[in-house]
Amino acid sequence: MTADNDKKGASRRAFLKGAVAAGSAVAGAGMARAAEPDPLITEVQEWASGLGEGVDATPYGLPIRFESDVVRRNVEWLTADTISSINFTPIHALDGTITPQGCAFERHHSGAIELKKEDYRLMINGLVDKPMIFTYADLERFPRENHVYFCECAANTGMEWAGAQLNGAQFTHGMIHNMEYSGVSLRTLLTEAGMETTGDLSDKWVYVEGADASSNGRSIPMDKALDDVLVAFKANGEALRKEHGYPVRLVVPGWEGNMWVKWLRRIEVMDGPVESREETSKYTDTLADGTSRKWTWVMDAKSVVTSPSPQSPITHGPGPLVITGLAWSGHGAITRVDVSIDGGKNWTQARLAAEGQTKALSRFYLEIDWDGSEMLLQSRAHDETGYVQPTKDQLREIRGENSIYHNNCIQTWWVKENGEAENVEVS
Amino acid sequence: AADAKRIGLGREALPEEIAAWNVDVRPDGTGLPPGSGSVAEGEEAFIAYCAVCHGDFAEGVGNWPKLAGGDGTLADKDPVKTVGSYWPYLSTAWDYVHRSMPFGAAQTLTVDETYAITAYILYSNFLVDDEFVLSNENFLEVEMPNADGFIVDDRAETEYPLFSEPACMENCKESVEITMRAAVLDVTPEDDGAAAAEEAMKETNADTAAD
Numbered sequence: 116m117t118a119d120n121d122k123k124g125a126s127r128r129a130f131l132k133g134a135v136a137a138g139s140a141v142a143g144a145g146m147a148r149a150a151e152p153d154p155l156i157t158e159v160q161e162w163a164s165g166l167g168e169g170v171d172a173t174p175y176g177l178p179i180r181f182e183s184d185v186v187r188r189n190v191e192w193l194t195a196d197t198i199s200s201i202n203f204t205p206i207h208a209l210d211g212t213i214t215p216q217g218c219a220f221e222r223h224h225s226g227a228i229e230l231k232k233e234d235y236r237l238m239i240n241g242l243v244d245k246p247m248i249f250t251y252a253d254l255e256r257f258p259r260e261n262h263v264y265f266c267e268c269a270a271n272t273g274m275e276w277a278g279a280q281l282n283g284a285q286f287t288h289g290m291i292h293n294m295e296y297s298g299v300s301l302r303t304l305l306t307e308a309g310m311e312t313t314g315d316l317s318d319k320w321v322y323v324e325g326a327d328a329s330s331n332g333r334s335i336p337m338d339k340a341l342d343d344v345l346v347a348f349k350a351n352g353e354a355l356r357k358e359h360g361y362p363v364r365l366v367v368p369g370w371e372g373n374m375w376v377k378w379l380r381r382i383e384v385m386d387g388p389v390e391s392r393e394e395t396s397k398y399t400d401t402l403a404d405g406t407s408r409k410w411t412w413v414m415d416a417k418s419v420v421t422s423p424s425p426q427s428p429i430t431h432g433p434g435p436l437v438i439t440g441l442a443w444s445g446h447g448a449i450t451r452v453d454v455s456i457d458g459g460k461n462w463t464q465a466r467l468a469a470e471g472q473t474k475a476l477s478r479f480y481l482e483i484d485w486d487g488s489e490m491l492l493q494s495r496a497h498d499e500t501g502y503v504q505p506t507k508d509q510l511r512e513i514r515g516e517n518s519i520y521h522n523n524c525i526q527t528w529w530v531k532e533n534g535e536a537e538n539v540e541v542s
Numbered sequence: 543a544a545d546a547k548r549i550g551l552g553r554e555a556l557p558e559e560i561a562a563w564n565v566d567v568r569p570d571g572t573g574l575p576p577g578s579g580s581v582a583e584g585e586e587a588f589i590a591y592c593a594v595c596h597g598d599f600a601e602g603v604g605n606w607p608k609l610a611g612g613d614g615t616l617a618d619k620d621p622v623k624t625v626g627s628y629w630p631y632l633s634t635a636w637d638y639v640h641r642s643m644p645f646g647a648a649q650t651l652t653v654d655e656t657y658a659i660t661a662y663i664l665y666s667n668f669l670v671d672d673e674f675v676l677s678n679e680n681f682l683e684v685e686m687p688n689a690d691g692f693i694v695d696d697r698a699e700t701e702y703p704l705f706s707e708p709a710c711m712e713n714c715k716e717s718v719e720i721t722m723r724a725a726v727l728d729v730t731p732e733d734d735g736a737a738a739a740e741e742a743m744k745e746t747n748a749d750t751a752a753d
Binding site for chain 1: 548549554555560563567569595604607616619631634646648649692693695696697711712713715718720
């Protein structure tokens with residue numbers, strides 16, 4: 116135990132909540148034996164006798180109220196207002212890989228707009244044979260594809276460049292979601308506009324922009340546009356949520372979330388990049404010498420232990436413990452995740468819940484027998500290119516501390532003897 | 543390019559429709575409409591439409607973006623990145639102001655107002671004098687101080703080989719010390735939504751915000 120137990124930060128609060136939830140469970144090694152019969156078993160409970168809700172009670176359901184902490188959270192001091200701002204997916208409380216849309220993070224530059232299908236128009240113009248207008252109904256008549264991909268904000272973990280700052284995986288790594296998208300390949304739509312007159316495609320670009328006031332215009336090289344970019348209108352089986360671009364967004368597999376233009380309204384084929392605000396002033400990465408990288412599109416391999424973590428402390432005492440987390444890479448599939456409980460001195464290969472899918476989240480598990488001593492928990496992702504997730508010091512050595520974006524460093528959680536966890540940096 | 547058949551959906555876009563939506567401006571000036579505006583006209587428009595957030599001299603109010611200042615700070619511990627100190631192209635300023643500003647009332651500025659406001663932002667960054675008039679004719683003559691400050695993503699050369707070495711699995715280091723703790727800062731929001739941040743943190747962290 117440390118003096119931190121007197122602090123009333125999120126970790127302490129989460130810890131207390133967890134401890135209460137654990138109730139009178141007997142902690143300790145070995146098989147527990149109850150002293151008295153459990154009244155939850157020996158007494159007939161209301162739910163085993165009375166009636167539950169009818170099937171007409173909830174035409175479209177929300178999670179049960181006991182899960183009310185599994186919600187998006189905002190960090191007020193990050194941005195000047197909540198309109199051009201960010202919130203965070205509660206990854207500390209989720210499992211598997213698919214992010215429920217209702218708590219999947221949001222990032223807007225002029226707020227989440229309401230655009231109905233009837234009012235929706237998509238324009239393709241520029242260096243094409245015939246500039247085109249499509250309605251939403253038109254889009255649903257094109258051949259369709261389904262793919263699962265992660266969308267990670269370029270700024271995910273960006274507040275952690277200079278040190279350990281926010282205490283929770285939701286805040287340090289929650290600018291991410293992973294959904295199954297249904298839509299039309301951008302290649303199909305560009306073909307419809309015709310590119311006979313476009314000429315050599317290898318030096319061409321598309322500029323994509325949204326219908327909102329910010330527009331969020333970004334330039335994408337043609338080889339990516341024709342490779343795996345999707346114009347999506349369904350996510351996780353249903354229409355996109357308003358805040359995720361309803362009715363149509365761009366899906367740019369493996370690339371920084373900013374380029375996943377929402378409320379997509381226009382695609383222009385060009386012979387060069389626009390160098391818009393979102394690819395000059397923003398989403399450029401300043402290095403220690405003051406020069407900046409531009410067009411840092413791909414999100415490199417990354418992982419994080421989601422539990423235990425500051426918002427998901429150990430409440431059951433020593434014994435069997437499931438260490439779990441997420442790994443992903445914009446370069447392809449995750450092939451392996453290593454976990455360390457001693458701050459990176461020694462590593463054990465974790466178990467992937469399923470074979471890694473390209474540019475999608477992977478879930479990993481490492482089951483251990485926790486002896487109740489302190490741990491410095493880390494995870495380290497490997498992707499199919501052979502890239503191994505670096506430490507923060509390795510990244511800072513090359514980039515300095517001011518690149519804001521693309522922080523894919525190894526995260527450390529200090530798990531204390533009482534089961535609380537804290538975001539720390541280690542030597 | 544003729545690798546697939548057309549399906550026959552959609553319709554041809556009309557010139558008026560393309561003109562309404564295709565307003566992007568590129569570094570070489572492509573897309574700039576004819577027009578002009580002076581620093582003096584820009585100051586008037588800026589005070590009316592922009593200064594409430596960006597300050598009378600484009601220096602920024604509170605957490606709102608600074609549009610001027612910060613020259614020579616890009617290699618500092620806390621760089622101040624503005625149109626003058628950071629932005630490589632003037633086209634971006636014109637394009638962004640015209641399409642997405644003022645915040646909350648975008649696409650309300652005329653072409654001439656946009657030239658004038660852009661001229662005033664240049665003046666606020668000491669890049670032109672107070673007699674300056676910006677137009678589509680002289681647009682490319684303006685030199686942006688950080689035009690050469692950007693390199694194309696070089697991670698494939700500078701990082702990927704280094705980070706693709708076989709990973710150490712055992713006895714990788716002798717000791718491990720905790721060097722930094724988030725709980726010491728204590729800026730994480732609490733569950734009741736109360737702002738846990740202190741004023742000092744707002745200042746120091748505004749630059750590393752989500753955007």
